[in-house]
Amino acid sequence: MTDFPFAVVAFDLDGTLADTAPDLTSALNHALGQLGRPPIAAEEVRHMVGHGARALLRKGLAATGDVSEDLIEQGFPIFLEYYEAHIADHTRPFEGLEAALDQLAARGVKLAVCTNKLEGLSRELIDTLGWNHRFVSLVGGDTLPVRKPDPAPLFEAIARAGGGRAAFVGDSITDTDTARAAGIPCVAVTFGFSDRPANQLGADALIDHFDDLIPALERLGG
Numbered sequence: 001m002t003d004f005p006f007a008v009v010a011f012d013l014d015g016t017l018a019d020t021a022p023d024l025t026s027a028l029n030h031a032l033g034q035l036g037r038p039p040i041a042a043e044e045v046r047h048m049v050g051h052g053a054r055a056l057l058r059k060g061l062a063a064t065g066d067v068s069e070d071l072i073e074q075g076f077p078i079f080l081e082y083y084e085a086h087i088a089d090h091t092r093p094f095e096g097l098e099a100a101l102d103q104l105a106a107r108g109v110k111l112a113v114c115t116n117k118l119e120g121l122s123r124e125l126i127d128t129l130g131w132n133h134r135f136v137s138l139v140g141g142d143t144l145p146v147r148k149p150d151p152a153p154l155f156e157a158i159a160r161a162g163g164g165r166a167a168f169v170g171d172s173i174t175d176t177d178t179a180r181a182a183g184i185p186c187v188a189v190t191f192g193f194s195d196r197p198a199n200q201l202g203a204d205a206l207i208d209h210f211d212d213l214i215p216a217l218e219r220l221g222g
Helices: 021-034 042-046 053-064 069-085 097-106 119-128 152-160 173-182 210-220
Strands: 008-011 110-114 137-139 166-170 186-189 205-207
Touching (some): 008 152, 021 053, 021 069, 069 119, 152 173, 166 173, 186 210, 205 210
Parallel strands (some): 008 110, 008 166, 110 137
């Protein structure tokens, strides 16, 4: 184990650890189709992700017509059932991620996940991708009564990983707002699902590839 400035590094899931957009798009379009709505392109769906499955369905309905709570309640179980059955058909880790996680673990860093994805779906995805040994804690969108950008889920994920000085890695304004509210340094990836240019997220550092993650964290922790 070598010296490293952070004891815990927490990660967002969708758009940060993995490109989940193809499978989320398929599930959303399946639900929309059952509700008589047209499909949405994957590139559009990428900018809708980040606030949880129900919010994604709400945005999908808004993009294709009227929205009502009845429609959301009707479509939500359809979305969940399909997504759970196809959770990693086309989902893939972002390039360089697993090597970066290996390097952090080799330095004694504890790894956590803090996501607005439902905890059960998050665990299933992480297991399917073979990552259950990598992350020592996971806090999902329904683990606590609040979700990101409230800082409580991030604090909880860090505490469950053993606590100590921490950094957060995400891809959206939700993530950078969460880190700022928690007073924790934030690295934003430029290749995720953000609804705005990465340089407008207010992150402490930006990375274009996971090869850049450890140098960025070392600079932030210096």
